[in-house]
Amino acid sequence: MARYSMRKALAVTPNVLIAMLLTFPVASLLPPLIGLILFVGGLVILGLLLSGLGEATAMRLLYFARPVTEAEEAALAPALQLLGQRGMGPPVIDLWVLERETPVTTGGVGRRSVLVTGGLLAAVRAGRLPADQVAALIAHAEASVRSGLTRNDPAVEFWTLPWNFVRVIARVCAARFQWLPAVMLVWHARIVLGVVAVVQGVQEGTPESITAGVTGGVVIVATYVFPYWERVWEQTLRDVGDENLRQVGLAPAYARLLLSQSSSPAIHERAHTLTTPALAPRAA
Template identity: 45%
Template sequence: MGVVGARLTKALADAAGVAVSTVLTAALTSLLPGPLPWVAFLGVLSMTVGLLTGAGERVAVRALHGARPLTQAEWAALAPAIVLLCQSGVGPPLVRLWLKPGAGTMSARGAGRRSVLVSAGLVAQVRLGRLPPDQAAAVVGHAAGLVRVGAVRSDLALELWTIPWRSLRGIGVSVAHACGRLPLVRLMWRARFVVGLIALGQGVTAGQPEAAVAGSLSAALVALSYLLPHWERARSAHEQAIGDEQVARAGLAPALAAFLLRQSRSAATFERIHALRLAHDSAQPATSPVRSTRP
């Protein structure tokens, strides 16, 4: 499915957040007195549309992720990796590298049209000599590849617009984590499809439009609790596959495979490494057979 599949799964995974954020923002704006809430609403909407076109990306990276430009010392530490990225066609100036402070993991992620956020942990490991330059280049190249093909083009705009949804979801996850230790709550959560069916049946059989709508909404929420995690996993899998393909085209698949083995030796990791090797082999130019010059 490639980039098209990634965009489809991204649309499905983000649809709920966009819808909930739009409804909440519009409802809150209509309830607050005066024109100022509407000015703020239109301002955020304008910034979101601007981010979709690439305007204000640097400001959004700073505001939404707390990222900052690399210092000269950090550029010097990453210089060997950046050289490899540039030689592979996925490095600066095609992308802008940012540092994400406080991130202890060795990771990088693409955001918007040109931004790649490199974790402070990755830079630290490169400085200490614990992460080879080719592996650092592979990790950053994976994120840069997603940026290059446009797979994360709308991420910053979505992150800005779905702040209400992500806030509500964070609260819900915290409450669910706290209450999930109770056996009865765990049982009810696992059997939530039964609750959804009962609500739908009661709403339809009540014979009142309001009850039917309420029952349908309850069933839809239960269905989303199953579908949304599935769509999010599918989105992550598609983006991972696209990034791996770009890394293989850049000739950095062996380095990424070595990096993955440093992190985990699970069955999923070996499956991914196998796919990387296949992509690397297919990306290599075909060699013509050597013919003998003897008569």
């Protein structure tokens, strides 16, 4: 975990800071008592999530997930049995379902939670996904949980709610209007808008205008810089999961799953790496 701390910080800390920049100006407009209650309440919730308490509640409210049902657990039983033989799976971790997600995938959250998608469950019920591939998917996500890489994710998700809300709105707007040439031009030239926002805020001279201008500029810069570090962190999680699959003997099953989903050169390279034994170090 320690060797990945800097990567996690670069991927997460900027989002936390931007969320604070978005929150504090709004909080300053609230009545003092209400603002104080919200601030203290937010810190209490953050402290609970950082200590590992309330993870089940966070899964429901922040990730919109639910526990697996008995019928779903029965459908997953062959895969869970394979995991149990390797010291993985429930009760070491808890399984949660994201019903609205259709891709066949999984993800690790917090200290003991693994998310499975509705698409994965549908594929299992239809008999399109062998038990070893299901086990590999769950084990891949479980690796990030057991290694501690996701332990504070619920707390980060809670604290960055304002910024995540802005990003969702931006994605929806971009998807709806991206066909307009003017919109694409503005998006590619957004750094100019950021500079203009900062300059205008400083020229007006009031604390509110300066804060608004700087916040707008920072958000614009974030759209350039932060996606890169988020991709680096996603690659780190993939590497940790892949290494775990090699150790528990589920790498070939995962490679077959990847190749069934895509035939891109990158996927072939990854599948080859998964199924190629690591070279032993040469003797000095």
